[in-house]
Amino acid sequence: MSAPYGGPMSTIPPLLLERLVESLRDGVLVVDSEHRILHANAPARTLLQLPEEPVGLRMEESVADYRVSLLVDGCLSSGTAAERELSDPLDVRHILAQAVPVVDPVTSTAVEVLVILRDETRVRRLETVRRDFVANVSHELRTPVAAIQLLVETLLGGALDERAVAHEFVSRIGLEVAHMGQMVAELIELSTIESGRLSLRMEPTPVTELVAAAERLRPLADERRLQLRYEVDPTTPHVFGDGTRLGQVVRNLVHNAIKFTQPGGSITVSARRAEDDGDMVELTVTDTGCGIAADDLRRVFERFYKADRSRRREGEGSGLGLAIARHTVEAHGGRIAVESTPGRGASFVVLLPAFRGAGTMTTGRRRG
Secondary structure: OOOHHHOHHHHOOHHHHHHHHHHOOOEEEEEEOOOEEEEEOHHHHHHOOOOOOOOOOEHHHHOOOHHHHHHHHHHHHHOOOEEEEEEOOOOOOEEEEEEEEEEEOOOOEEEEEEEEEEEOHHHHHHHHHHHHHHHHHHHHHHHHHHHHHHHHHHHHOOHHHOHHHHHHHHHHHHHHHHHHHHHHHHHHHHHHHHOOOOOEEEEEEOHHHHHHHHHHHHHHHHHOOOEEEEEEOOOOOOEEEOHHHHHHHHHHHHHHHHHOOOOOOEEEEEEEEOOOOOOEEEEEEEEOOOOOOHHHHOOOOOOOOOOOHHHOOOOOOOOOHHHHHHHHHHHOOOEEEEEEOOOOOEEEEEEEEEOOOOOOEEEOOOOO
């Protein structure tokens, strides 16, 4: 690649200039006035799906996206810079193409076009996540706030004079406030985990301790007429991890199972050494509930995602529990997955590193 017409780039040795262009993250495409490709770095070849050696080929023969040719045509004819967004019909990839004319100082006409291609797919996805996050938080807060407002207005409208009614309404206000408080606490916890600032006290932890963490939810299970059972292989080694954090993971999974299991059903928390990897411990929470549709399986660990909303009991859950569980497990070097058949329950499987030696340590897991 050379710098034409004695411009400021012409003082850079051609080999160095080519290496500089090849090292860029953005795609760089140089085309002449007859639409022949003069240079295309690796990102440009990838984004435009060009052959490995595209130099000399006409754009019409090698570039599948006709919009690039239109952009180059417009730049050549007008002699001015232009840009165009190249998004595929399925919104899978977003590319911003910017065309800059290379003008011959003698004829004052554009003889070549420099096209910069920037892949903005990740930025767009992050924008979508941010919008969805704000929308979901707003929705989750709007419901309890509206309920509290209605209850307060009713109380002020005369219900305060009726002691029993007033007591019931104040109790309901307390429940709504508790729900909002739980959601705020989970948002803070999830933010801490996702930012890499989660502090873990890594130590050998008996699996019986993790399984027993679900016992806190037995009163709720009894209220729903659900059996809560434990199955622990006595030969299962200790887990190397933060017992408090991992106990919360178990409770999140069990609480999720309680929400979606009908009265008379059962929830089983089990632990054993993983069959496929002896260095891992397998914790499983299995329920006999309504199950999860195939389309929802890949999304259940997304924050605020709630599969089968029609079966969800009103006022329960923030949609953050499974997201927190996934991030906590991954912070321990483990994995979490779910298997389910609609109408036949679901099984959440957690794989965690087994304890293999002596020692206790605290990790901050901070990104530097």
